[in-house]
Amino acid sequence: MTAGEPAPRAAADAAAGVPAVAVPAVAVPAVADMAPEASAARSARRPHHPPVRRTWFLATGAYRAYALREASSVVVGLFVLNLVIGLVSAHRGVDAFTRWVELQRSPAVVALTVVALAMAVVHAITWFRATPAVIRVRRGRRHLDRRWVVLAHYLLLAAFAVVVLLWLGRS
Amino acid sequence: MSGEVLGTITLRVQRYRPDVDEAPHLVDYAVPWGQDTSVLDALTWIKDHLDPTLAFRWSCRMAICGSCGFVLNGTPRLGCEHFVRDYAPGPLVVEPLANLAVERDLVVDLEPFLASLERVRPWLAPDPDDPPGETGNRQTPEQLLAYHDYAMCIDCLLCYAACPQVALAPDFLGPAAITAAVRYDKDSRDHGNGDRLPALDREDGLWACTFVGACSTACPKGVDPAAAIQQAKAATAAAWAAEFLLPRRGGRS
């Protein structure tokens, strides 16, 4: 408040019908007058923005688990490409299909398959643990316990396994 | 402190005075501690006895105001509800909340978060066709359950310190802001879902979240912001589908 300006509170009080209190007018020096060289208020703020480390996902156990989860999806995708080739081979006939099956037997592909299996398991387990966050079932005054949602997923997986094994196994 | 001194620990505190320091740096302080010395107490002791220029936020000392968030030995935690005895023999590294700009010492810039919060319209929007008026809003305990946990947020921003997307995606609303939106969207008394959608359903906005889940791990009040965000994704996808299939009735002007 610069000197000479009527106190806004007194004016508001008068408008509201509140009796004004006699306050001796005090000359309050303006900020500008007190520091002549700082005519514009200078801020000393200099926020420091922490840099993002490229390898942030290696910093904690939780981040590393997340990185593994994301990587598992990429590997599963690569195995899908293998399946797609198998599908086309099956359409091409018995010989093409046999060649594809024999390719799966080669040591290099077996090694990749083992990795793919590990990644598929990681992928599935992390997904099972995550779905209760998305699928929240309200039952009266509580939510359905997470473990039932997770169990339902395991049952679906088991059911599909049974179907595939029966389908392949029947003679 | 009350009670006997059980030892002395080194607190390694990040200091940064923008008018004096080029960049933030760590400074060691030897702090005596007792059975009930919280990290906040230790910082206060430093300020009282060693260096009065140390700046940090605090208020309630009981994990309800959300002011005293720090990163303790790499983990986002509230200073008032964590105790030096659990960090002894130390050193205990005390840094400001990660992923946010540091104004000074342990004080971070909250303005981007407050802007995000404002964008999601965190208030009860009344039904335009039927304002509460005399009868008021009625709500059953079952309806309360839908959003109760999300309303427990104290805006401490530990979730922002934990979430890597806050650092990677500049326009990401962040866990607490999205949780606030979900808290109101799921409140049976609220009719503002359509108005919150543009803030959530945009580039980054809500979609920068990749369900790392670190936010829920960091949350001191059991809010589970990660779940809130996934629910928001599902609801937003449903709203998108509704609009796609029923362009006139699905969308609201």
Next chain:
Amino acid sequence: MRRWEGRTNEPLFWALFGGGGMLAVVTMPVLVVAAGLLVPFGVFGEPAEVHARVAGFVTHPLGGLAVCVALGLVLWHCCHRTWHALRDLGLHPPEVVRAGIYGVALLTPAITYALCLAA
């Protein structure tokens, strides 16, 4: 559709990602074991025998289509995560890269089905 600044197709992408994920977690572990280990190592007999058993469903135009769509959905899930993983690494790839990655998920089943019909 209402338009506002920054609105994208991400809701649709995410919904497909979710569907593909459900399909992937239920099917892929089994398929990796069956197609990658059990069948090649003769648990279900010679390749010719296995082919005789599966050809009925797999080579049927609708059966093949179903498999292509299912694998496509799984691939969409994987591509979605791949794209977001690139962003997690701090990269900001241009839109054409994004189109390419999701393109893999769309083109692979399409090309596969075309090849199946042509065979």
